[in-house]
Amino acid sequence: MTDFVLVPEAHTGGWVWGEVADRLRESGAGAHPVTLTGMRGHGAPPGPGTCLETHIRDVLRVVDALDGTDVVLVGHGYGIHPVVAAADRRAGRIARVVHLDAGMPQDGDPPLKLVPDQELRERFSGPAGRSGGDRRVAPPPPGAWERWGSTAGVPGDALARLAARAAPQPAGTLTEPLRLSGAGAALPTTGVLCTGNGSSIALVEGLVSLGHPGLQALTEPRVTFFELATGHWPMLSVPGELAEVLLRAAAGEGHRITATGEPPAHLRPFLLDVPERPRERHGRVDLYLPDAGGPRPAVVFVHGGPVPPGARPTPRDWPAFVGYGRRAAELGAVGVTLDHRLHEIGDFPRAAEDLAAAVELVRADPRVDAERVALWFFSAGGLLSADWLAAPPGWLRCLAATYPVLAPLPNWGLSAFRFRPASAVGGAGALPIVLTRVGRERPEIAATVEEFLAAAEHGAAAVEVVDLPDGRHGFETTDHGEQARGAVERALRTVLGHLRF
Structure with a gap:
């Protein structure tokens, strides 16, 4: 027995x-x-x-x-x-x-x-x-x-x-x-x-x-x-x-996680065929530079997590972020990726400091137009958007989020207002927000997106939703179909449009 x-x-x-x-x-x-x-x-x-x-x-x-x-x-x-x-x-x-x-x-x-x-x-x-x-x-x-x-x-x-x-x-x-x-x-x-x-x-x-x-x-x-x-x-x-x-x-039943020997989803190729671009590495920050001269707008791509400190490659070298950075540069903006230190759930304050430092570095670069910057958040990195939504600085021309987490999940214990974009969006004012929503999202994350959209509507925030009905979390390296590529291109061009090329 x-x-x-x-x-x-x-x-x-x-x-x-x-x-x-x-x-x-x-x-x-x-x-x-x-x-x-x-x-x-x-x-x-x-x-x-x-x-x-x-x-x-x-x-x-x-x-x-x-x-x-x-x-x-x-x-x-x-x-x-x-x-x-x-x-x-x-x-x-x-x-x-x-x-x-x-x-x-x-x-x-x-x-x-x-x-x-x-x-x-x-x-x-x-x-x-x-x-x-x-x-x-x-x-x-x-x-x-x-x-x-x-x-x-x-x-x-x-x-x-x-x-x-x-x-x-x-x-x-x-x-x-x-x-x-x-x-x-x-x-x-x-x-x-x-x-x-x-x-x-x-x-x-x-x-x-x-x-x-x-x-x-x-x-x-x-x-x-x-x-x-x-x-x-x-x-x-x-x-x-x-x-x-x-x-x-x-009785020994249950789902088993198996190692397939194939590259994990986040290390598979980016869905867009983007040519290589010049890249500069400045500490935790990488810059992808456009061909156009003069100060150019910048798009800062912010990864999610938690990502273990020993994970290799680090997020800025993952195909998706390399792809986004290159494509932004190809379209005439400075593409920016960074490695922030969201290694555990309790690291959101430290990750927020890393992001703020990266933004300061980017805006100080003479090749960047410091008054035309967009921040683009992915997955759990979405919680870091709350700082910028609550009181958007004048130089922040657009905030984007792709399959984001927009409120702390219940078991994360993040009760503070600071990391609750669904609560902070009421302060966004006229800041353009571009949200890519995937239809096959995990239910616990999808609920945070709907909470955010309801709060945004109540506060009359300017949100444009790019829907990908069949998309999954992290779709850029798992779905190379026409609809997925179209969603990425639409989101990119919308964000860059708000930077007033």
């Missing part, structure tokens, strides 16, 4: 698994919801020094009390940290580890690193905060649970129960570094991704294709994936579907 050990998200207890546990037992499996120390219910009250190690021991006690070796550990959100540590110490007893809408914690990382609540991360970022001490972190107030992940699909009564039964989290459970020996690294693993919270198999496949060494293990046969079309709390929103997925995961 398979025994499922169910470890909950922060601020909650074993009670949150009630319906899922019942359905697992009805199927003939064992179900063992865990209430971690200090989290109310049957757990011991928190005492001085309650920390991550305390919660690891809680999980180990449950594992050690079970017979047999067909034990599946399920960690939801924060709960994945004591789960992977317990699996590391009892690798011979564990049949599978399930990451339920949870990250991939690494040795030496405190759980706080993967907490989506940005304000909480900042509060504990200093040396005093990292020590944790005996402080306790209050749960989100009613109506603010989105800080810990999307509540999409959770019925009102269940959401009220979540708020009413939530318990303060001992700070040491979030700030103590995770310690792993590597003994559990080869265990079968399943990721259950909640698309309503911003996760998806397509997103994981895209990250793997970027060459991050820490993600290459996800292509191994022992690793499987499932998606659930709900928010971060599937045990409350879709308990039956979650129980079914857990049973299938225990």
Whole structure:
């Protein structure tokens, strides 16, 4: 018989698994919801020094009390940290580890690193905060649970129960570094991704294709994936579907990411056949120069991410950005590409600084007309557009975005207004905005585009939409059809038109 050990998200207890546990037992499996120390219910009250190690021991006690070796550990959100540590110490007893809408914690990382609540991360970022001490972190107030992940699909009564039964989290459970020996690294693993919270198999496949060494293990046969079309709390929103997925995961089912040996999508040829152009490299910035003399307008192309710091080639050498830079130069503008440091979700402020520095460098170049510049954002780089939308400078003649993310996804924890273009567009005034929308976009990203367009309409912003109904995210290197080429050309010529050639 398979025994499922169910470890909950922060601020909650074993009670949150009630319906899922019942359905697992009805199927003939064992179900063992865990209430971690200090989290109310049957757990011991928190005492001085309650920390991550305390919660690891809680999980180990449950594992050690079970017979047999067909034990599946399920960690939801924060709960994945004591789960992977317990699996590391009892690798011979564990049949599978399930990451339920949870990250991939690494040795030496405190759980706080993967907490989506940005304000909480900042509060504990200093040396005093990292020590944790005996402080306790209050749960989100009613109506603010989105800080810990999307509540999409959770019925009102269940959401009220979540708020009413939530318990303060001992700070040491979030700030103590995770310690792993590597003994559990080869265990079968399943990721259950909640698309309503911003996760998806397509997103994981895209990250793997970027060459991050820490993600290459996800292509191994022992690793499987499932998606659930709900928010971060599937045990409350879709308990039956979650129980079914857990049973299938225990049986070894699920989607597998395979390495095909072919170039990843972002390294395939650009859809336009653009001749080579002179290129100059200035630190993080590349300039593609037109033939025309005199100061020329410039278009700055801003890549998305996160892109791992060790990814090679870097984005400015990806065929799509090389192609855009060359084509802009061919049409008479200075094409500009850059490598900004969006390596992790928390790096948006640093990436924004890199972009601002690149713009300053470009506008200071005597070959550039400093009063005629366009900024063009791609994918998650779209969040960087908020700075420029909120208060457009006079020299910014056009802002473009292609398959952009225009509001933070729920599990990114970016609550600040600064990186919310859908909120900032109200300040855009008469700034021309050219948005290329792909019809086969990932639903979680498409929702941010529609939110942005609704806000733009309400604020009377000047948005022109270039629609590519059959297009996908990153289509420039995967679709060389006439419609795709036409969409790129139309967007380019529209942007350059606003630069008043």
